[in-house]
Amino acid sequence: MPTAKLYLEDLYAGQRFTTGQYPMDEKRIKEFAAEFDPQPFHLDEAAGVESIFEGLAASGWHTAAVTMKLLVESEMSIAGGLVGVAGEISWPKPTRPGDILQVESEVLEIVPSRSKPQRGIAKIRNTTVNQRGEVVQVFTASVLVYRRNSG
Amino acid sequence: MPTAKLYLEDLYAGQRFTTGQYPMDEKRIKEFAAEFDPQPFHLDEAAGVESIFEGLAASGWHTAAVTMKLLVESEMSIAGGLVGVAGEISWPKPTRPGDILQVESEVLEIVPSRSKPQRGIAKIRNTTVNQRGEVVQVFTASVLVYRRNSG
Numbered sequence: 234m235p236t237a238k239l240y241l242e243d244l245y246a247g248q249r250f251t252t253g254q255y256p257m258d259e260k261r262i263k264e265f266a267a268e269f270d271p272q273p274f275h276l277d278e279a280a281g282v283e284s285i286f287e288g289l290a291a292s293g294w295h296t297a298a299v300t301m302k303l304l305v306e307s308e309m310s311i312a313g314g315l316v317g318v319a320g321e322i323s324w325p326k327p328t329r330p331g332d333i334l335q336v337e338s339e340v341l342e343i344v345p346s347r348s349k350p351q352r353g354i355a356k357i358r359n360t361t362v363n364q365r366g367e368v369v370q371v372f373t374a375s376v377l378v379y380r381r382n383s384g
Numbered sequence: 385m386p387t388a389k390l391y392l393e394d395l396y397a398g399q400r401f402t403t404g405q406y407p408m409d410e411k412r413i414k415e416f417a418a419e420f421d422p423q424p425f426h427l428d429e430a431a432g433v434e435s436i437f438e439g440l441a442a443s444g445w446h447t448a449a450v451t452m453k454l455l456v457e458s459e460m461s462i463a464g465g466l467v468g469v470a471g472e473i474s475w476p477k478p479t480r481p482g483d484i485l486q487v488e489s490e491v492l493e494i495v496p497s498r499s500k501p502q503r504g505i506a507k508i509r510n511t512t513v514n515q516r517g518e519v520v521q522v523f524t525a526s527v528l529v530y531r532r533n534s535g
Contacts, residue, residue, distance in 0.1 A: 268449075284464070285464065285465075294445065297445055298449065301421045302420045302422070305422055313436065314425060314435065321471070322473055323469065324470070
């Protein structure tokens with residue numbers, strides 16, 4: 234478990250972090266879809282095969298939620314918590330049952346706040362890959378980060 | 385339940401859709417956070433009050449997942465399913481226990497595919513509001529839409 238907390242001064246463009254791994258369970262994929270994204274291709278293999286996904290696919294929001302779980306428990310431990318205010322998200326490939334997901338993060342840019350000198354925004358690209366190295370999600374987030382001793 | 389399915393020819397810039405409503409339950413907010421976004425301000429009232437959220441807040445990914453649920457069951461019933469390939473997301477205000485969420489969608493633009501004439505992308509802005517009309521999420525999605533009789 235990470236102990237040192239990261240402040241704005243600790244982050245820099247090009248900095249990289251890697252998370253642990255998360256296996257995508259078929260039963261949980263279907264349960265998540267039933268609750269939040271009840272479309273046939275997320276619920277049923279045969280319907281998945283007939284769809285654009287060419288097989289059962291997890292909801293993109295399930296992939297996003299698992300990505301967050303991996304980030305929260307990663308070494309990228311931001312002081313005050315991991316709070317995204319906005320971001321761009323894409324899903325280049327579907328997540329499948331049995332996939333093992335992992336997230337690779339890279340700090341792209343640090344933007345100090347003009348109005349609030351005790352904080353800034355870190356733009357961080359979080360790339361979620363499966364066990365074959367295929368990219369299933371890219372989430373480029375604007376993350377709120379405090380300066381050290383910002384009170 | 386919606387019956388008529390929407391094809392690319394049925395969508396136009398300025399078109400609007402509204403979803404049903406979804407009440408955010410405190411127990412489910414905490415369960416979702418425990419599974420996918422285990423940070424103190426999503427799990428515990430006292431920790432929420434001490435945080436930037438100034439109270440218990442749902443994970444942004446919970447708000448996103450509920451938004452999808454509302455859209456999937458709405459009148460915006462896209463033929464072949466509601467499949468977002470990418471989008472921009474922001475969370476201007478936190479979602480709270482007891483909030484009742486609803487989504488207002490507006491088609492911004494229709495972009496025919498150059499390489500695949502039987503389909504196109506609809507850019508749709510989905511604004512999630514609470515019962516006070518406050519915006520808790522804006523998700524501007526690029527949605528895959530087929531032409532009628534595209535086979």
